[in-house]
Amino acid sequence: MNATILNPSIDRDKLESLAYSKVTWRLLPFLFLCYVAAYLDRVNVGFAKLQMLNDLKFSDTVYGLGAGIFFIGYFFFEIPSNVLMHRFGARLWISRIMITWAVISSATLYVSTPTSFYILRFLLGIAEAGFFPGIVLYLTYWYPAERRSRVNALFMMGIPVAGVIGGPLSGWIMQAFNGVHGLANWQWLFLLEAIPSIVLGVITLIYLPNGIRAAKWLTEPEKKLLEEKIAQDGAGKLHATVGSVLGNGRVWFMAAIYFCCMMGLYGVGFYLPTLIKAAGVKDVLDVGMLTAIPYGCAIVAMLLIARSADRLRERRWHFAAAGLMASVGLLLATVFGSNVELAMIALSLGTAGVLATMPVFWAWPSAMLGGSAAAAGIGLINSVGNLAGFVSPTIVGWMKDVTNSTNAGIYVIAAALFAGACLAFLQPREVQTR
Structure with a gap:
């Protein structure tokens, strides 16, 4: 007798495997490409800095504030954007976000004063608000909690891949297009x-x-x-009004942990080219090529740690290990800051740890929240966490002007990552094992 007749669950297992395979191959490559483009438009200012500051006579404090003010606009429009996506649908809203942020990002080529730099960065934050948490929310429409760390990792690999692709690409654009049609290399960078x-x-x-x-x-x-x-996955989750989610202590606690992660992410995103250049690499194309190495290491770390977290149904230790690795790596990058080889090893360790925290982290709120509560909660966590994108470059830029070194700012970022790793152990067990 046919085995599938004796055991109908075999047919169901095959159907489930086929269905999720279809969903993954249909959605993840495209969403991944969108995130690569998003992250490039968000942090290409880190490469533009290599020449832009000299051309426009901006200080590191001006740069740090301009890089970070993006996240003020992002903060205020994050939750409304996510709620509107939940109401009107992902297709229309994500398309609107991508087109408007691209137009504003390209307009950065017209920056000539600190004020115009601040305004465009603020508007870019408003335009992009809702993209990342919107995709995280969108994936909860398709995948249950036990699959989510791996799926999040596949999507969030857009960040390190943007580094692997974007570093050499940005370096090449700035080398090849400098002065073409009267535009500086950093202007071509924003446009292209x-x-x-x-x-x-x-x-x-x-x-x-x-x-x-x-x-x-x-x-x-x-x-x-x-x-x-x-x-089935929605059973036992919090389904509540937006207002009640905003007053939920567990949501705010997750936001605090995510803030620590983002201190590291944007410290790396905005200053990795600067740190590599400070180690003794002068040619902008070489800087671009070398930035691919830490991000390449991050791809491997994200996949391995996310897969292990899903397989073992354990999040706290995995998150804490990645956070500690990030903290130690960034500290070592300051110790070996004048040695290219050792600095690259340390930066690779730090970048891998920072990015490996993200897919594990996002399995927590999506395991606890459902429906409109998920839209509001994920938006809140991401918007509060991304305020670190304002704090991190602002602190590093200001300390660089005061001390003539990025080391003090990197120490603050490493301390934040260590604090986030410690806070992870206060997460409720029923959330972290789902």
């Missing part, structure tokens, strides 16, 4: 790296389904099975 976001934003309107029911490439049995998995 905005193009992929516009193209992907238009494609999003055609390609991205709003949810399981709208996916024409799934069969009806596959849709029903996936909807059942999401319904």
